Amino acid sequence: MQETTLAKLEGLEHYLANLLAYWMEMGGQIAIWRKPKSNFLQVLIDKSGQLKRVPLNLEELPAGFVVHPFEDQADRMAFFMEASEYFKVDLGQSIESQLEELEPLPLMLPTLEAVQKIRHLFVKVDHAEDGKTNGGMEKPAFLDLVKKGIAAIESGQLSKIVPARRKTLPLEASFDLAAAFKNLLSSYPNAFINFFHLPGVGTWLGASPEVLIQTKGDTFYTMSLAGTQKAKGDNPIKNAAWTQKEIEEQALVSRYIVDCFKKIRLREYDEHGPKTVVAGNLLHLRSDFTVDMKATNFPQLGSVMLQLLHPTSAVCGMPRQAALEFLKENESFDRSLFAGFIGPINVEGETSIFVNLRTARLTENAAWLYAGAGVTEDSDPESEWEETEMKCDIIGNHLKNQRP
Numbered sequence: 001m002q003e004t005t006l007a008k009l010e011g012l013e014h015y016l017a018n019l020l021a022y023w024m025e026m027g028g029q030i031a032i033w034r035k036p037k038s039n040f041l042q043v044l045i046d047k048s049g050q051l052k053r054v055p056l057n058l059e060e061l062p063a064g065f066v067v068h069p070f071e072d073q074a075d076r077m078a079f080f081m082e083a084s085e086y087f088k089v090d091l092g093q094s095i096e097s098q099l100e101e102l103e104p105l106p107l108m109l110p111t112l113e114a115v116q117k118i119r120h121l122f123v124k125v126d127h128a129e130d131g132k133t134n135g136g137m138e139k140p141a142f143l144d145l146v147k148k149g150i151a152a153i154e155s156g157q158l159s160k161i162v163p164a165r166r167k168t169l170p171l172e173a174s175f176d177l178a179a180a181f182k183n184l185l186s187s188y189p190n191a192f193i194n195f196f197h198l199p200g201v202g203t204w205l206g207a208s209p210e211v212l213i214q215t216k217g218d219t220f221y222t223m224s225l226a227g228t229q230k231a232k233g234d235n236p237i238k239n240a241a242w243t244q245k246e247i248e249e250q251a252l253v254s255r256y257i258v259d260c261f262k263k264i265r266l267r268e269y270d271e272h273g274p275k276t277v278v279a280g281n282l283l284h285l286r287s288d289f290t291v292d293m294k295a296t297n298f299p300q301l302g303s304v305m306l307q308l309l310h311p312t313s314a315v316c317g318m319p320r321q322a323a324l325e326f327l328k329e330n331e332s333f334d335r336s337l338f339a340g341f342i343g344p345i346n347v348e349g350e351t352s353i354f355v356n357l358r359t360a361r362l363t364e365n366a367a368w369l370y371a372g373a374g375v376t377e378d379s380d381p382e383s384e385w386e387e388t389e390m391k392c393d394i395i396g397n398h399l400k401n402q403r404p
């Protein structure tokens with residue numbers, strides 16, 4: 001433990017900025033997250049210098065962090081950071097009082113210097129793309145895409161579709177990743193706050209509201225999350241009123257999950273909901289599903305359901321294959337890791353995989369924001385556009401921060 005350098009620590013931001021600057025420069029892979037409602041920051045570093053892809057047999061993997069794009073992979077593999085180092089920071093206590101737990105660093109730069117260094121370690125993208133375009137998804141193109149989706153639903157090809165868009169937000173020279181991360185922690189206590197960096201693949205920052213699968217002990221958990229409205233007033237949950245369109249849209253996601261259970265002949269599960277939940281400045285409808293893996297004799301349920309669920313009809317559509325083909329043909333940009341899945345595997349006996357939503361891909365000069373909206377027969381294209389704007393703001397509003 002290099003106490004002399006860490007003794008110069010000046011708060012969480014200072015430590016995070018230095019940790020990231022050092023390990024990103026060393027070519028390390030790094031994931032930092034805080035689970036919903038948790039008071040701990042969890043940090044995982046893969047120091048091997050090798051990008052790894054693994055089959056998703058979750059129960060057999062060592063402790064690590066998984067990253068999978070939206071698109072199904074022909075070889076069914078996902079990126080995997082293996083925990084060369086893993087530690088926790090108690091956010092309820094000063095970081096200075098936890099020096100013993102922290103990864104030592106050979107050098108402590110002033111925060112400003114460290115964040116500027118990080119900035120140059122983001123993946124560089126083609127200049128024509130960077131900071132200038134929205135991946136072809138300007139407003140008229142998105143409205144057309146939604147209209148096409150509605151037409152496909154009316155013709156009976158689809159019952160639900162989730163078109164998405166990409167939005168470019170130029171990053172100020174003063175953009176401070178550590179401060180942005182810290183602000184996300186306090187702004188979104190119910191979200192999975194995450195940052196991950198895979199050299200050559202991407203650097204992402206997000207606040208996801210959606211669990212894809214979770215296993216802890218004998219309990220398996222998943223959720224159906226859909227339907228979106230703006231949170232209003234002092235008591236937004238009490239003020240929420242849902243339309244038939246939103247109720248049906250969420251019910252389709254629940255049905256999708258139940259259909260997956262049926263495929264594997266799993267009959268014993270608990271379903272609760274839907275209830276209204278808060279996700280930043282938005283409200284959604286959510287149902288919770290739990291299974292006792294011991295009672296049902298299904299120890300591999302996590303891996304099996306992961307394979308069956310992704311991509312759910314919350315981010316893709318129904319029927320799944322037709323929806324995927326529709327998106328492939330009509331969305332003009334690559335979703336990349338957006339609406340894929342990310343999260344810790346077998347860390348402290350838990351696996352918590354989230355859908356990669358409310359997220360930004362960080363490039364040297366700009367952040368790429370991504371958002372989709374569930375479209376059914378009764379959708380209004382203009383409202384769906386507004387919904388994607390609100391979803392982009394959840395992360396976008398936190399990337400505009402500047403140092404004085």
Ligand SMILES: C=C(O[C@@H]1C=C(C(=O)O)C=C[C@H]1O)C(=O)O
Binds near residue numbers: 357373374
């Ligand atoms: C697709 C997104 O969100 C998903 C779609 C929702 C909807 O259509 O109402 C709500 C929650 C998420 O399951 C997104 O955030 O980009």
